Amino acid sequence: MSLTMKPLEQLDAENHSHESREEVAFYVRVKARYVEIEYWYERLFASHDIGDFERDMLPDTYDGARLWASLAAGDINNARRSIDSIFPFGSTDEILGHLKKYKEEVQQSLAALVPKQVAKALLPATVPKRRGNQQKQECPGDMLERASVFFSCTSCGERALPWSKVNVHWHERHPDIHFFDDGGWPRKKLHVRFWEEGHQTVQKILAVLRFGSQTSAAHLDSLVKSGRLYCACGDPSLELPDELIWAKLVKHLHVHLEMNYAFKNTHLMVFKGRVVTWIDDHRLQDCIKCLPLHADTSTSSHRFSADAATRTRVERHLDKIVNPVCAVCRALAADVTTPSELATIAQSCLSRNADAIVYHLKAKHGRDFREEDVTSKSS
Structure with a gap:
């Protein structure tokens, strides 16, 4: 019995077709998996008290599902397992750990966008503790609370975003785009920039008011809402x-x-x-x-x-x-x-x-x- 070898061109075409089918099937499975994780993520907030976490500070549904990207794309076999079997709903320690890390990562990434010279003026090297003479270092999050620290969105151009509203803006305006512009989390680069022009405007306003550059936005918010500070x-x-x-x-x-x-x-x-x-x-x-x-x-x-x-x-x-x-x-x-x-x-x-x-x-x-x-x- 003689064996007829297939031409190399035919073998290459068949292999390519097989790989393409596998790739498409994997893509479809991963996409469906993310939909499942998004649903699970929303149920998490509907079914659990997340304590000190504020929903506005956490990932939206799109990015929230991608906190656990490995469950969707890291292992093909994992995509067939139930999410609840991997993260039982009764145990949220690991889940909340991811969410806490997300908030810290956002703060660090936003603080890194503030130019060094600006940061130096906004954040003193040390501040006195309430008791004793020891000094403590302020964290990047403290700098973000200053009255002149705002960000602008590089995707739509929205300006005057305080750090606490950057995530909210992303929830509302860009629900289907990664918050971090290099494809996922944890990452450093965001779809926002430090609003330098706004910072300069605030410096002029503070000079007129005779307020220091380290004045907090929260203090000025209270003055504005009470009607004491206005245009x-x-x-x-x-x-x-x-x-x-x-x-x-x-x-x-x-x-x-x-x-x-x-x-x-x-x-x-x-x-x-x-x-x-x-x-x-x-x-x-x-x-x-x-x-x-x-x-x-x-x-x-x-x-x-x-x-x-x-x-x-x-x-x-x-x-x-x-x-x-x-x-x-x-x-x-x-x-x-x-x-x-x-x-x-x-x-x-x-x-x-x-x-x-x-x-x-x-x-x-x-x-x-x-x-x-x-x-x-x-x-």
């Missing part, structure tokens, strides 16, 4: 004190300072038959207020409000346009010959809030609302 501009897009936090106030001030800087080279010009200009209505020494304890805080809730007739006109006009922008800002930007971020800011969409639009025209350009001053971004 006196009356911008209706800014939340009222009971809904406001320090981070939002910083972002508000930073946006206005950013616009002022961008428009600083503009000058008087005629637009639609009227002289227009850019008005700086956010000089920090004038608009930042910090009231003493027990002072009347009613002024912190003042927000500009257009009269009823004007508001109706604005709302009717907004019904006709998409993505409203300020035509006056556009005209001022077009008149500047030096390229800058001004053009981008001038193209930024206005809020669809009628009060905010009337406020913008009045505060930034000294104009009453006219329909021709608000156009569609695409026009």
